[in-house]
Amino acid sequence: xxxxxxxxxxxxxxxxxxxxxxxxxxxxxxxxxxxxxxxxxxxxxxxxxxxxxxxxxxxxxxxxxxxxxxxxxxxxxxxxxxxxxxxxxxxxxxxxxxxxxxxxxxxxxxxxxxxxxxxxxxxxxxxxxxxxxxxxxxxxxxxxxxxxxxxxxxxxxxxxxxxxxxxxxxxxxxxxxxxxxxxxxxxxxxxxxxxxxxxxxxxxxxxxxxxxxxxxxxxxxxxxxxxxxxxxxxxxxxxxxxxxxxxxxxxxxxxxxxxxxxxxxxxxxxxxxxxxxxxxxxxxxxxxxxxxxxxxxxxxxxxxxxxxxxx
Numbered sequence: 101x102x103x104x105x106x107x108x109x110x111x112x113x114x115x116x117x118x119x120x121x122x123x124x125x126x127x128x129x130x131x132x133x134x135x136x137x138x139x140x141x142x143x144x145x146x147x148x149x150x151x152x153x154x155x156x157x158x159x160x161x162x163x164x165x166x167x168x169x170x171x172x173x174x175x176x177x178x179x180x181x182x183x184x185x186x187x188x189x190x191x192x193x194x195x196x197x198x199x200x201x202x203x204x205x206x207x208x209x210x211x212x213x214x215x216x217x218x219x220x221x222x223x224x225x226x227x228x229x230x231x232x233x234x235x236x237x238x239x240x241x242x243x244x245x246x247x248x249x250x251x252x253x254x255x256x257x258x259x260x261x262x263x264x265x266x267x268x269x270x271x272x273x274x275x276x277x278x279x280x281x282x283x284x285x286x287x288x289x290x291x292x293x294x295x296x297x298x299x300x301x302x303x304x305x306x307x308x309x310x311x312x313x314x315x316x317x318x319x320x321x322x323x324x325x326x327x328x329x330x331x332x333x334x335x336x337x338x339x340x341x342x343x344x345x346x347x348x349x350x351x352x353x354x355x356x357x358x359x360x361x362x363x364x365x366x367x368x369x370x371x372x373x374x375x376x377x378x379x380x381x382x383x384x385x386x387x388x389x390x391x392x393x394x395x396x397x398x399x400x401x402x403x404x405x406x407x408x409x410x411x
Contacts, residue, residue, distance in 0.1 A: 141382070142383075142384055144193070144194075145194060145196075145381040145382055145384035146384055146386065148189070148191070148193075148194050148196075148381060149189070149196065149379035149380075149381050149384060149386040150379075150386060150388070150408075152189045152196075152198055152377075152379050153198075153377045153379055153386060153388035156184075156198060156200060156375070156377045156388075157375055157377070157388075157390050157392075157403065160180070160202060160373075160375050160392070161392060161401040161402075161403075162401075163179065163180055164180060164202075164373060164392065164394050164401050165394070165399065165400070165401050167179070167180055168394060168396040168399075169399075172368075172369065173316060173346050173368040173369055174204060174314060174316060174317060174346075174368065174369050174370045175316040175317065175342070175344065175345055175346030175368075176316070176317060176344045176345075176346075177343075177344040177345040177346070180202045180373070181202065181204070181317075183199075183200075183201045184198075184199050184200045184201060184377075185199070186198070186199045187199065189379060189381060194381050194382070195381070196379060196380050196381030196382070197379075197380050198377065198378070198379050198380075199377075199378050200375060200376050200377035200378060201375075201376055202373050202374070202375050202376075203373065203374045203376070204314060204317040204370045204372075204373055205305040205307060205370070205372040205373060205374050205391070206305075206307075206311055206312065206313060206314040206317070206367075206370040206371065206372055207313070207314050207316075207317030207318045207319060207322065207370070208302075208303055208304050208305040208318075208319065208322060209228065209229060209232050209303060209304050209305070209313070209322055209325060210304075210305055210306065210307045210310070210311045211229070211246055211250070211280060211283060211286065211304055211305070211306050212250065212279045212280055212306055212307060212308070212309070212310070213225040213228075213310050213311065214226055214229060214243075214246055214247040214250055214251075215247065215250045215251050215252075215279065216310075217310075218252075219251055219252030219253070220251065220252075221247045221251050221257070226243050226244065226247050227243075228325045228326065229242075229243040229246065229247075229325070230243040231324060231325040231326075231327075231328065232303060232304075232321050232322060232324070232325035233300075235320075235321035235324040235325060235332065235335075236299055236300065236303060236321045237299075238296060238299060238300060239291065239296075240259075241259035241260075241291075242286075242289065242291070242292070242296075242300075243259075244257035244258065244259040244260035245257075245259065245260050245261050245289045245290055245291070246286060246289060247260065248260035248261055248262050248275060249261075249275050249276055249277075249280075249285075249286075249288070249289060250276065250277070250278065250279055250280065251277065252277055252278075253277075254275075254277075261275070261289070261290040262275050263275055265290055266288075266290070273288070276288075279306070279308075280306035281306065281405070282306055282405070283301065283304050283305055283306040284297075284301075285306070286300070286304070302319065303319050303321050303322055305372070305374075307372050308404070311371070311372065312365055312366065312367045313326070313365060313366055313367070314367055314368060314369065314370045315338075315342070315347060315350060315354070315366050315367070315368065316342055316346035316347060316368050317370065320332070320335045320336060320339055321335070323335040323338055323339070326354075326357075326358060326362060326365065326366070327357055327358050327359075327362050329356075329357040329358070330357050330358075334357060338353060338354075341353060346368060347368070350366055350368060351363065354366065369396070370394075371393060371394050371395065371396070372391065372392070372393055372394070373391070373392045373394065374389065374390070374391050374392070375388075375389065375390040375391075375392060376388070376389055377389075377390075386408065387408065387409055388406070388407075388408055389405075389406070389407045389408075390403045390405070390406050390407075391403065391404050391405040391406075392404070
């Protein structure tokens with residue numbers, strides 16, 4: 101009798117174990133199926149978001165082209181300078197939102213101006229970069245280090261750095277000795293840290309070739325960098341004068357502070373813009389950057405750099 105009861109107990113325990121294993125297996129299979137569906141939906145949302153960002157880019161390109169045909173100057177009073185409203189992203193399968201803005205990159209200092217076409221350092225541009233760094237309370241030696249990073253030789257400036265410095269770092273690396281394709285490459289300079297980059301980035305850019313400053317959209321420190329005669333107070337006064345519609349007469353406004361050579365570095369139009377688009381679909385968030393080159397004379401706008409996440 102006891103043997104039979106023992107056998108029944110073992111059978112019950114075995115049945116319970118089997119049921120537990122089956123329940124665990126079923127839960128695992130259900131969880132894996134959920135993860136597969138979630139991964140698939142995330143990929144779908146990412147693709148839909150990317151297509152929405154490309155669509156926004158196409159619309160902005162048309163907007164900039166129309167602007168070039170309608171206006172001979174670029175300033176903050178134009179439609180491209182207005183932050184995009186939050187727009188819906190909808191289809192049969194998804195619902196989300198899109199927003200973004202456009203920045204005039206020629207309102208910033210182009211670090212590639214530090215070196216001429218033949219790979220030699222442009223002293224006037226280095227001096228301008230030093231003034232910009234001083235205006236935003238950063239180490240002016242960054243100007244020499246940036247010039248050394250871009251120029252074609254291995255001869256370090258007085259406050260600069262070349263391979264002799266960078267090869268001793270951990271991990272070691274070498275100076276680029278060519279123009280920047282992204283302004284974020286400045287993070288590799290000796291002594292550069294995140295806090296310094298965060299202060300510097302709103303005032304600098306890296307554009308192909310030599311570019312001029314659009315004074316209608318230039319930041320205050322960039323205006324200060326144009327000449328030693330332009331103090332913070334003068335730059336603020338100039339920004340108040342231009343307001344949202346730009347300067348009525350650039351030559352008249354800047355003649356008290358700039359000589360004829362410096363005045364040639366100014367313009368009222370821009371060829372390079374940066375688009376930032378943020379798309380949110382469910383829990384998927386996409387940040388898309390695009391640098392757009394506008395050739396007003398030949399009548400086209402094309403993206404020259406694209407990036408998801410950072411630019």
